[in-house]
Amino acid sequence: MTQKKKESMKDNLRWTPEMDECFIDALLEETMKGNRPDGTFSTYAYDNMVQTLTNNFGTHITKQHLKNRKKTLSQRFAELYDLFHGLSGFSWSPITKLFEADNQVWHDLIERKPNARKWKNAPVLHYDKLYELFSADRATGKYSKSGKERVAQWNSNVGGTNVESECNFQYESPNSQANLDDSPSNGTSVGTASVRGQKRKASMIESIEERCEKMTAGIKELVDVMRDGNVVAERQAQLAEKQAQLAEKHAQVAEWQAQIAEKQAQIAEKGLSILEKSRPRHYSEGEVWTAIEEIGIPEEQKLECYFFLCNEERHKLNCFGVPPHLRLQTLLRLMTDARNH
Incomplete structure (x- = not known):
């Protein structure tokens, strides 16, 4: 077939x-x-x-x-x-x-x-x-x-x-x-004109029905598109809201990280300060001479005291490690002990 x-x-x-x-x-x-x-x-x-x-x-x-x-x-x-x-x-x-x-x-x-x-x-x-x-x-x-x-x-x-x-x-x-x-x-028999008239009417009616069906189908498709568009817009709005919430959380985390970094800097600064204080200070020769003049050493004994302190680093540390008003007494005792040995 x-x-x-x-x-x-x-x-x-x-x-x-x-x-x-x-x-x-x-x-x-x-x-x-x-x-x-x-x-x-x-x-x-x-x-x-x-x-x-x-x-x-x-x-x-x-x-x-x-x-x-x-x-x-x-x-x-x-x-x-x-x-x-x-x-x-x-x-x-x-x-x-x-x-x-x-x-x-x-x-x-x-x-x-x-x-x-x-x-x-x-x-x-x-x-x-x-x-x-x-x-x-x-x-x-x-x-x-x-x-x-x-x-x-x-x-x-x-x-x-x-x-x-x-x-x-x-x-x-x-x-x-x-x-x-x-x-x-x-x-x-039915007249030819009558038959043709019925055919024209039937053809016109069928054409109108088909157009109405197409319009109905088009309206339905348009409604579906609008409904789908509303769903997409709603989902996009939800996604934008979630992104805004996520960005807000990121900002909070960044703020917390900045605060932590600031505290770490403060801790490091304090650590350096403590480290500097724990380290023995090195006194230059000029600082030694200035200190001798400040503690009131007689003129004829200044050179002897100056060389005594500069020759021994530990003598400088012992002398300048005490408060200023006790440094003269400390220096004289150090020198006396050195002579006795």
């Missing part, structure tokens, strides 16, 4: 009554969930419905299949709605799935609209659900008739019950296998 044949089989999906019922129920469910804003099903709604039908029938079903089928269903409903809506004497029966009326009422309608003959004995499946899905579009002008057509229709009404009042919207599984695609033909 060639690739083109495979693609053709995928595109030409054959719908069964069971698939129609499942799809229509899915359309109603997505509508109730709010996934049909402004009458247009969102991309999210189509994704859900594709998953539902795939799970139930295991067939290769795409979003385009669903769009095409919805278009077919809405067009078929539009034909029925425009034909029977507001006509007295007609009602759709949820039991027989037929539009029912007296024979005379049918006769009068067929005389005015020969195309209605095909629906006299043809069951219409799921009309109650299709009415719930698409009637609002017909009534609000999306597919509504002109005022002139309405007046003509009202003037031709026969006494009886309206179609909407007899639709109790309670679905029952149809015994008939008839489908909305399989509408009977009464041999009456």
Whole structure:
């Protein structure tokens, strides 16, 4: 089998009554969930419905299949709605799935609209659900008739019950296998201009739906981007706050290190001072002579004392290690001891 044949089989999906019922129920469910804003099903709604039908029938079903089928269903409903809506004497029966009326009422309608003959004995499946899905579009002008057509229709009404009042919207599984695609033909052809007009309308509606879906998807993406941007900004703010806290801690550590360094400098200074004080002082010859003059040594003994102290370093340390007022007494004793030895 060639690739083109495979693609053709995928595109030409054959719908069964069971698939129609499942799809229509899915359309109603997505509508109730709010996934049909402004009458247009969102991309999210189509994704859900594709998953539902795939799970139930295991067939290769795409979003385009669903769009095409919805278009077919809405067009078929539009034909029925425009034909029977507001006509007295007609009602759709949820039991027989037929539009029912007296024979005379049918006769009068067929005389005015020969195309209605095909629906006299043809069951219409799921009309109650299709009415719930698409009637609002017909009534609000999306597919509504002109005022002139309405007046003509009202003037031709026969006494009886309206179609909407007899639709109790309670679905029952149809015994008939008839489908909305399989509408009977009464041999009456539709005008070429009418068919083209319907095609143009359908194409325009489909184009508007696709644009609305793209806008919805774009808005969703924009919201996601804004949400992600807010998350990133919040994380950046948290990171900046943590960095500020870390910088503050670094500043405190640096301050503590500076205080420790200052204390270490003070300790080192005190150590040097103690070391200098513990070291014996070295007195030069000039300092020795000045000290001799200060302690009051007689003139004739200055030279003898000077040489005595300069010749022995330990004599200088002993003499100058005592307070100034005791240095004369200490020097004389040192000299006396040196003579005695």
